[in-house]
Amino acid sequence: NAGVTQTPKFRVLKTGQSMTLLCAQDMNHEYMYWYRQDPGMGLRLIHYSVGEGTTAKGEVPDGYNVSRLKKQNFLLGLESAAPSQTSVYFCASSYHAVRGETQYFGPGTRLLVL
Amino acid sequence: GESVGLHLPTLSVQEGDNSIINCAYSNSASDYFIWYKQESGKGPQFIIDIRSNMDKRQGQRVTVLLNKTVKHLSLQIAATQPGDSAVYFCAENPKGGGNKLTFGTGTQLKVEL
Numbered sequence: 001n002a003g004v005t006q007t008p009k010f011r012v013l014k015t016g017q018s019m020t021l022l023c024a025q026d027m028n029h030e031y032m033y034w035y036r037q038d039p040g041m042g043l044r045l046i047h048y049s050v051g052e053g054t055t056a057k058g059e060v061p062d063g064y065n066v067s068r069l070k071k072q073n074f075l076l077g078l079e080s081a082a083p084s085q086t087s088v089y090f091c092a093s094s095y096h097a098v099r100g101e102t103q104y105f106g107p108g109t110r111l112l113v114l
Numbered sequence: 115g116e117s118v119g120l121h122l123p124t125l126s127v128q129e130g131d132n133s134i135i136n137c138a139y140s141n142s143a144s145d146y147f148i149w150y151k152q153e154s155g156k157g158p159q160f161i162i163d164i165r166s167n168m169d170k171r172q173g174q175r176v177t178v179l180l181n182k183t184v185k186h187l188s189l190q191i192a193a194t195q196p197g198d199s200a201v202y203f204c205a206e207n208p209k210g211g212g213n214k215l216t217f218g219t220g221t222q223l224k225v226e227l
Contacts, residue, residue, distance in 0.1 A: 004157070031212075031213055033214075040123075040219060041219055042203055042205070042216075042217030042218050042219050042220055043158070043203070043215075043217045044217070045214055045215070048214065050212070058214065059216075090157050090158070092157070094213055096213070098213065099146065099207055099209075099212065099213055100146060100163070100165075100207065100213070101213050102160045103160070103213070103215065104160075105157030105158045105159070106157050107155070107156055107157050108155075108156070108157055
């Protein structure tokens with residue numbers, strides 16, 4: 001089991017460019033999440049998905065879109081990147097939507113927007 | 115809204131000593147907390163959790179204490195080792211929020227040899 005994987009590991013964008021971050025999990029988990037982590041702050045939830053074909057907004061969804069076309073993949077898109085989106089992005093998954101299910105995190109994607 | 119915060123941004127301990135990492139929360143209705151460990155360049159890893167019907171829970175070398183009266187929880191690491199060096203987050207799983215987590219800001223634990 002690879003667990004939760006993320007691609008790319010690192011990316012530099014210019015303001016206004018677009019990109020897609022890919023998250024994949026091989027644990028047959030129903031729930032998937034995208035977080036961002038900024039210096040001096042904890043992780044903040046961007047969007048999440050409760051199953052294939054469904055997505056929902058988290059705490060900081062503005063400027064991002066997501067898609068869950070396949071159960072194992074959760075994509076995070078930036079249509080027009082801004083310097084404020086410079087951050088480390090973490091994907092996570094959990095088996096159930098039941099409260100208390102452990103979330104398993106990927107290694108992160110470092111994004112720098114110039 | 116709810117907030118989960120940590121008292122100290124950095125904690126330095128000698129190898130072999132016990133470490134105590136603190137966390138405060140503001141919502142008295144909060145009833146489920148989790149501690150995560152994040153090593154440099156990696157994603158957070160689950161350490162231990164506790165529900166409000168408990169005051170204490172123990173794992174392997176780790177103990178979490180919950181004081182609901184003062185809305186405070188702590189993570190104790192016994193016989194701290196160099197491999198314990200990491201950032202530690204407390205997180206809350208709010209009621210009605212499904213399995214969504216609200217994270218604190220993190221404490222950097224540095225283990226000195």
